[in-house]
Amino acid sequence: MKAKFKLSNLYLVFVFIVIYLPIAYLIFYSFNTGATMDKFTGFSMKHYTTLLSDTRMISIVLNTVVIALLSSLLATLIGTLGALWINQLKRRSAKNAVLSVNNVLMVSPDVIIGASFLIFFSFLGFKLGFTSVLLSHIAFSIPIVVLMVLPKINEMPRTMIDAAYDLGASKWQALSRVILPTITPGIFAGYFMAFTYSLDDFAVTFFVTGNGFSTLSIEIYSRARQGVDLEVNALSTLMFLVSLLLVVGYYVLERYGHSRRVNRNKMMKGPNAQ
Amino acid sequence: MKKLIAIFVGILAVCAVIAGLNHQMNAKTTSNEKKVLNIYNWGDYIDPDLITKFEKQTGYHVVYETFDSNEAMLTKIKQGGTSYDLTVPSDYTVQRMIKSGLVAKIDKSKLSNYKNIDSRFLNLSFDPNNDYSIPYFWGTLGIVYNDQFVQADQVQHWDQLWNPAFKKSIMLTDSARDMLGVALITQGHSMNTTNYSELKSAQEKLNLLMPNVKAVVADEIKMYMKQNEAKIAVTYSGEASEMMSYNKHLHYVVPDEGSNMWFDNIVIPKTAKHKAAAYDFINFMLEPKNAAQNAEYIGYSTPNKAAMKYLPADVRNDKQFYPAESTVKNLEVYKDLPLKVIGNYNDLFLEFKMSK
Structure with a gap:
């Protein structure tokens, strides 16, 4: 038993190395004095200073973040309502049909989604730019949210909602007091999934972006024609650190929230038990 | 529910703050909303200092967007929904854009610096009167070799690539017209043959x-050559100049029996909204000093004759990038061939690649 345990540990370590080594490599070279990733010639922060003085790059990063935050927010709103609607469909065949339509969007390649959006927008005579990117990001994020929220709704005991109605809750009250709090974790998961999808989307954005607007993936791709600049490494390092902080922050909050909830439950149970 | 609403509002607020910040940052550079120039160019294909200089000189705000291939740019412009004031297609794409009516006629009388362009690079087949395009940079297709493995006199002509001594040492660019073109030249035919x-x-x-070919690739050539991992490559002068700035053992040869000569050209798309700004910018870029500065930054060959004297002598006299007249007259510009012929090129080249 013990040997097997060690082997699995080893495997785990190996997987983590495979995943993190390229990132570590990239971070390491962001401190290079030279201009390429061929040879490490010395430690310097110069790529960070060029990055911080590159207003175009910073502006593009901000654009990307705004698009990701907004599109996933709206997609979460629409997707959650959609999931609730799918859930209350009575006929099984209708439910399956709607779910399949949802899944088709999930599995169809980004290139096709992007191309169809481009054709659609230009057919409507829509100006390509911030709005077109935002709309298409919302569109491809919705199915993700639906898929993340739906299982939570299915998990929810029917009897709980029935109980709410029994106790005289209106439809709105049942939704806001019972259903939504129960599926909140699913909504969060959907939001974060949509957020990451939007953040690193290349293909769709590539098609629907217009003049005066660009996102990070597009910009890096265009710059890569001349070989990737170490400024990109510096940027990636910063983004990696930010996401690391977010994950740690989330973890701490979760722990804190959890222990508080446990404490509160204990306190509430206390007098009742007497 | 309260929690969800709070988070919803919170995210909206964060978005507003970021958008505001972004706007503020752009506003610093944009003094007047109306004076804008939208440029759609290849990535890193202009000296950024020149954009700053242009903005200072004229008060325009330049919005610089990038693309990575002629086809991508063409699709964007064809689809509409964009309004770039300037873009920089290569020769055969210029021809295609003229045919599809995507570019506006250029009134050369508004360009006082038009006369600076070397007449050798004007009135070429893709735009016979330069009614639509102004040459931006030009270059050639040639041979890059590493002097640690190969003697200069071993690779002066295309035919020499077939030398059995170069077994598995040549990198080819993955492009049907270029590679079949090389073979066509060795047989005395035109690179535009149909x-x-x-x-x-x-x-x-x-x-x-094939026995001499190490790989048929695209951008990877640069890395291989820089790191001494391949002896010879057939590639464009622009790529060559970049490799050579990293590895001093690399040299570039344009075989004098002929090769391809390519041009990247400035055009004004029909959808342009700020034509006056576009003219100002073209004229600004044609100014000898600016053209020279740009050529030094990019490392490609400038078609601007008046700019030559502002270039350092070792650049100006570099036969690798400014070949002698006797070579230049043998260089051919690609014509936009009928779709069927392009298909033939691609099919034959694919068969060649598969034969490996």
């Missing part, structure tokens, strides 16, 4: 080169 039997015999000639 004759199928000529193409077929060119393919047979290429097949004989």
Whole structure:
């Protein structure tokens, strides 16, 4: 038993190395004095200073973040309502049909989604730019949210909602007091999934972006024609650190929230038990 | 529910703050909303200092967008929904854009610096009167070699690539027209041939080169050559100049029996909204000093004759990038061939690649 345990540990370590080594490599070279990733010639922060003085790059990063935050927010709103609607469909065949339509969007390649959006927008005579990117990001994020929220709704005991109605809750009250709090974790998961999808989307954005607007993936791709600049490494390092902080922050909050909830439950149970 | 609403509002607020910040940052550079110039260019294909200088000189705000291939740019412009004031297609794309009516006529009388362009690079087949395009940079297709493995006199002509001594040492650019073009030249045919039997015999000639071929790739060539991992590459002068700035053992040769000469050209798309700004910018870029500065930054060859004297002597006299007249007259510009012929090129080249 013990040997097997060690082997699995080893495997785990190996997987983590495979995943993190390229990132570590990239971070390491962001401190290079030279201009390429061929040879490490010395430690310097110069790529960070060029990055911080590159207003175009910073502006593009901000654009990307705004698009990701907004599109996933709206997609979460629409997707959650959609999931609730799918859930209350009575006929099984209708439910399956709607779910399949949802899944088709999930599995169809980004290139096709992007191309169809481009054709659609230009057919409507829509100006390509911030709005077109935002709309298409919302569109491809919705199915993700639906898929993340739906299982939570299915998990929810029917009897709980029935109980709410029994106790005289209106439809709105049942939704806001019972259903939504129960599926909140699913909504969060959907939001974060949509957020990451939007953040690193290349293909769709590539098609629907217009003049005066660009996102990070597009910009890096265009710059890569001349070989990737170490400024990109510096940027990636910063983004990696930010996401690391977010994950740690989330973890701490979760722990804190959890222990508080446990404490509160204990306190509430206390007098009742007497 | 309260929690969800709070988070919803919170995210909206964060978005507003970021958008505000972004706007503020752009506003610093944009003094007047109306004076804008939208440029759609290849990535890193202009000296950023020149944009700053242009903005200072004229008060325009330049919005600089980038693309990575002619086809991507063409699609964007064709689809509409964009309004770039300037873009920089290569020669055969210029021809295609003229044919599809995507570019506006350029009134040369508004360009006082038009006269600075070397007449050798004007009135070429893709735009016979330069009614639509102004040459931006030009270059050639040639041979890059590493002097640690190869003697200079071993690679002065295309034919020499077939030398059995170069077994598995040549990197080819993955481009049907360029590689079949090389074979066509060695057989004394035009790189723009539409004759199928000529193409077929060119393919047979290429097949004989296969034992010498290390790989048929695109951007990877640069990395291989920089790191001394390949001896010879067939590639464009622009790529070559970049490799050479990293590895002093690399040299570039344009075989004097002929090769391809390519042009990247400034055009004004029909959808442009700020034509006056576009003219100002073209004229600004044609100013000898600016053209020279740009050429030094990019490392490609400038078609601006008046700019030559502002270039350092070692750049100006570099036969690798400014070949002698006797070579230049043998260089051919690609014509936009009928779709069917392009298909032939691609099919034959694919067969060649598969034969490996």
